[in-house]
Amino acid sequence: xxxxxxxxxxxxxxxxxxxxxxxxxxxxxxxxxxxxxxxxxxxxxxxxxxxxxxxxxxxxxxxxxxxxxxxxxxxxxxxxxxxxxxxxxxxxxxxxxxxxxxxxxxxxxxxxxxxxxxxxxxxxxxxxxxxxxxxxxxxxxxxxxxxxxxxxxxxxxxxxxxxxxxxxxxxxxxxxxxxxxxxxxxxxxxxxxxxxx
Amino acid sequence: xxxxxxxxxxxxxxxxxxxxxxxxxxxxxxxxxxxxxxxxxxxxxxxxxxxxxxxxxxxxxxxxxxxxxxxxxxxxxxxxxxxxxxxxxxxxxxxxxxxxxxxxxxxxxxxxxxxxxxxxxxxxxxxxxxxxxxxxxxxxxxxxxxxxxxxxxxxxxxxxxxxxxxxxxxxxxxxxxxxxxxxxxxxxxxxxxxxxxxxxxxxxxxxxxxxxxxxxxxxxxxxxxxxxxxxxxxxxxxxxxxxxxxxxxxxxxxxxxxxxxxxxxxxxxxxxxxxxxxxxxxx
Numbered sequence: 001x002x003x004x005x006x007x008x009x010x011x012x013x014x015x016x017x018x019x020x021x022x023x024x025x026x027x028x029x030x031x032x033x034x035x036x037x038x039x040x041x042x043x044x045x046x047x048x049x050x051x052x053x054x055x056x057x058x059x060x061x062x063x064x065x066x067x068x069x070x071x072x073x074x075x076x077x078x079x080x081x082x083x084x085x086x087x088x089x090x091x092x093x094x095x096x097x098x099x100x101x102x103x104x105x106x107x108x109x110x111x112x113x114x115x116x117x118x119x120x121x122x123x124x125x126x127x128x129x130x131x132x133x134x135x136x137x138x139x140x141x142x143x144x145x146x147x148x149x150x151x152x153x154x155x156x157x158x159x160x161x162x163x164x165x166x167x168x169x170x171x172x173x174x175x176x177x178x179x180x181x182x183x184x185x186x187x188x189x190x191x192x193x194x195x196x197x
Numbered sequence: 198x199x200x201x202x203x204x205x206x207x208x209x210x211x212x213x214x215x216x217x218x219x220x221x222x223x224x225x226x227x228x229x230x231x232x233x234x235x236x237x238x239x240x241x242x243x244x245x246x247x248x249x250x251x252x253x254x255x256x257x258x259x260x261x262x263x264x265x266x267x268x269x270x271x272x273x274x275x276x277x278x279x280x281x282x283x284x285x286x287x288x289x290x291x292x293x294x295x296x297x298x299x300x301x302x303x304x305x306x307x308x309x310x311x312x313x314x315x316x317x318x319x320x321x322x323x324x325x326x327x328x329x330x331x332x333x334x335x336x337x338x339x340x341x342x343x344x345x346x347x348x349x350x351x352x353x354x355x356x357x358x359x360x361x362x363x364x365x366x367x368x369x370x371x372x373x374x375x376x377x378x379x380x381x382x383x384x385x386x387x388x389x390x391x392x393x394x395x396x397x398x399x400x401x402x403x404x405x406x407x408x409x410x411x412x413x414x415x416x417x418x419x420x421x422x423x424x425x426x427x428x429x430x431x432x433x434x435x436x437x438x439x440x441x442x443x444x445x446x447x448x449x450x451x452x453x454x455x456x457x458x459x460x461x462x463x464x465x466x467x468x469x470x471x472x473x474x475x476x477x478x479x480x
Binding site: 127128129130131132133134141142144145146148149150177 | 321325359376447448451454467
């Protein structure tokens with residue numbers, strides 16, 4: 001074996017090992033950046049005005065402006081039962097965001113981020129009075145005041161809030177569509193694809 | 198104002214919806230019955246109306262089933278050539294000639310839709326909670342004619358809720374996204390489930406665009422040229438415009454608990470369509 005051949009063989013062996021050595025290091029670096037972005041995503045979701053208003057329950061003010069900012073709030077308008085946590089299931093779906101290693105070559109290591117689709121969120125956000133419908137989608141496309149009136153007409157109001165509105169209040173409470181889950185997930189699709197290490 | 202995009206879309210969607218329900222569900226029944234004289238102050242004094250106990254009659258001759266719908270062209274030997282107008286929308290005939298007198302008993306056979314279909318701008322709470330509809334049962338044979346113009350149940354109310362243009366391609370092409378919602382008020386769970394099932398399966402269907410001028414009905418609720426066939430109509434206009442596309446459809450029922458607080462014994466369901474079309478709105 002000539003010196004040249006010996007050198008080439010070592011070089012090839014080292015080059016073949018580089019991806020494996022680098023893989024764990026890069027994975028570690030990527031995980032840190034990914035986790036930071038994921039935390040940012042969850043935090044931003046929990047601080048969204050719609051999320052905050054619903055989390056505040058029956059006593060919330062209409063900080064999302066979806067009901068014209070006047071009397072009433074989304075929790076009661078949608079017709080949730082008192083004590084129900086509508087936000088928890090969405091947070092669980094978002095927490096499932098993960099990544100996996102796709103490809104390792106001499107030149108690059110490729111990761112794939114698995115982010116939920118809007119439909120995954122819509123599937124865990126049923127309307128309390130029509131389970132096939134999603135209240136989260138309704139925030140984007142419109143929600144009728146039906147839940148509000150069904151709630152009002154129940155003697156033992158499910159939300160624990162005696163809704164005392166008349167038709168006049170209902171007129172003020174016409175729902176205004178607002179960007180929510182779809183825009184949020186599309187934004188983080190871009191953020192994750194541009195993740196800086 | 199001349200008809201706009203929204204008018205064209207909702208007209209096309211309504212015609213498709215009607216055809217789809219009748220075709221897939223055979224959601225009609227042939228009835229033989231008496232038409233009763235009814236004084237209609239909205240019409241000229243010389244017009245006499247005779248109402249059946251049911252509205253709306255089937256008009257679409259493209260519908261075939263185990264028993265084909267009977268689309269009337271005459272009653273007791275008198276038809277359009279004798280001055281009879283068939284008001285399919287209100288389930289009646291309007292007599293403009295001298296075929297019948299008001300004391301006469303007119304009988305005939307016609308196909309009645311299982312569900313009346315209406316366009317509406319009313320909110321769901323107004324439709325569902327206000328208990329304002331006359332129930333026009335398809336099962337109990339009534340002897341009386343039904344008043345014209347009022348909306349009666351069982352029925353499906355269609356409302357175009359939102360429309361949004363989103364950039365799609367270079368050159369000014371947009372994806373127009375529409376949210377069209379239907380509220381179903383049914384007499385029983387069987388027919389409600391049937392309607393919801395039919396439309397749940399309509400995801401990814403195309404809806405052909407029919408220009409406003411192509412609408413088959415006249416101002417009196419009769420059909421233009423004496424016959425209407427949805428398949429022929431879409432073939433006539435095929436290729437003139439990119440069809441609408443049902444991107445997604447979600448069906449749901451009002452929960453049992455909520456049902457008890459809504460209108461009487463009617464069963465309530467919802468069909469939410471996401472309808473897309475690719476077009477050049479600024480050209």
